[in-house]
Structure formats: structure tokens, C-alpha cells
Amino acid sequence: MNRAKIEKTNAARLLDRAGIAYELVPYAVDEEHLAATHVAEQLGEPIGSVFKTLVLRGDRSGLFVCVVPGDHEVDLKAAARVSGNKKAELIPMKELLPSTGYIRGGCSPVGMKKALPTFIHATALGQPFIYISAGVRGLQLKIAPQDLIAFVRASVAELSRPM
Numbered sequence: 001m002n003r004a005k006i007e008k009t010n011a012a013r014l015l016d017r018a019g020i021a022y023e024l025v026p027y028a029v030d031e032e033h034l035a036a037t038h039v040a041e042q043l044g045e046p047i048g049s050v051f052k053t054l055v056l057r058g059d060r061s062g063l064f065v066c067v068v069p070g071d072h073e074v075d076l077k078a079a080a081r082v083s084g085n086k087k088a089e090l091i092p093m094k095e096l097l098p099s100t101g102y103i104r105g106g107c108s109p110v111g112m113k114k115a116l117p118t119f120i121h122a123t124a125l126g127q128p129f130i131y132i133s134a135g136v137r138g139l140q141l142k143i144a145p146q147d148l149i150a151f152v153r154a155s156v157a158e159l160s161r162p163m
Contacts, residue, residue, distance in 0.1 A: 009135040010101075011110035015143070020151055023142040024134055034105035034137070036070025043131060043140065047071040048123065050131045050140070053107045055100060055116070058085030063099060064117040067109050067132065067148075072121065072160035082119055082157040108135040109152050118154040120145070125156060 006024050008016070015022050027042035040050040050070040056079055057063055064083045066074050080088035097103055101113040109118050109132060124130050124145035131140040132148065149156060 006139065009108075009111075009139065011108045011133075011135040011141060014111050015141070015151065018151055020147045021144070022147075025131065025140045025142050026138055027140060029105070029138040039131070039140065040070055045131060049127050049129070051121070051124065053102075053109045053133060055091050055096060055107065056083075056088045057091050058083050059087045060085045061117065063091065064088075064119065065109050065112070065152075066159055067118065067120040067124070067154070068160035069121055069123055071163055073163050074160050075158075078157070078159045079119065082155065082159055083117060102133075102135060103137070106133050106135055106137040108133040108141070109148070109154070110141070111135055115152075118152045119157050119159055120149055120154045121160050122156050122158050124149070 012024055036050050036052045037047055040047040047070045051067050052070055054066045054074055061083055066079050068074055076088050093104055127145055129142050130145050131142055134141045
């Protein structure tokens with residue numbers, strides 16, 4: 001794939017505007033396997049550096065975002081606690097696009113329709129960089145976790161557990 005042909009996503013343009021360094025990294029999409037484990041295999045990167053973006057609804061706060069390692073699942077109790085809720089659940093898939101502007105497998109914590117409270121799993125801080133969706137399937141953003149945390153005004157928390 002010719003790197004010059006990679007089309008910038010809205011998320012990438014927002015990071016450009018903010019002067020944040022990142023790299024756009026394409027990968028082959030398999031519609032049957034949208035899991036982060038597949039993305040990590042395609043990138044040739046350890047699964048612990050490939051993060052997935054999940055949107056949850058809390059009983060008090062409404063929508064919020066959890067960014068967790070690809071081999072983890074959100075701990076709903078922990079996510080509720082860190083977000084100031086009693087209970088939290090993943091939003092139904094049909095609500096993802098209207099709520100965020102993104103589709104499953106292409107949901108980025110950067111550039112959602114409206115800024116949502118965002119929580120990033122603490123293991124991100126142990127990495128020199130992490131991969132997150134660039135906002136479309138087949139394209140990842142390689143970014144320093146501190147830059148992502150600052151840009152989306154995220155809180156760092158323990159909010160998931162290995163699957």
C-alpha cells in the first residue's frame with residue numbers, strides 16, 4: 001500500500017490541528033474479524049499496545065468512552081465507579097454511529113460527534129506508543145499515550161480485565 005495514498009481521517013486532521021505527532025498505519029480489514037486481536041496480528045504488534053474504543057452508558061452520566069487493551073474486556077463495575085455511575089453498560093451497536101459518528105471496528109476516541117468523558121486503561125502509560133482506531137476500519141493511529149490522554153482530556157484508570 002502506498003503510504004502517500006492514505007487518506008487522512010477527521011481524527012488525524014484534529015491531531016494535526018493540535019500539533020500532536022502520530023502515524024497513520026493501514027492494515028487489512030477482515031469483516032468477519034473486527035477484533036483488536038486481528039488488528040494486532042495485521043500490524044505485527046503485541047496485543048497490549050493495540051487499544052479498542054468502547055462506548056458505554058452510565059445510569060447517571062449518560063455516554064462515556066473506555067479505551068482498553070485489545071485483549072481486555074471492560075469491567076463494568078470499575079467503569080461505572082470511575083465514571084461516577086452506579087451502573088454502566090455497553091451501548092447497543094445500532095446506537096454507535098448516531099452517538100459517535102463512528103462504526104464498529106472504526107471507533108476512535110478522537111473526533112467523536114461530541115466530546116464524551118473518556119477513560120483510558122492505566123497500562124497505556126507503560127507503553128511508548130499505542131494504537132487506536134483512526135476513525136475508519138483498516139487504519140490505526142500510532143500515538144504516544146500521554147498525547148492522546150491530554151488531547152481527549154482522558155482520565156487514566158483500571159477499568160478492564162484480561163479476557
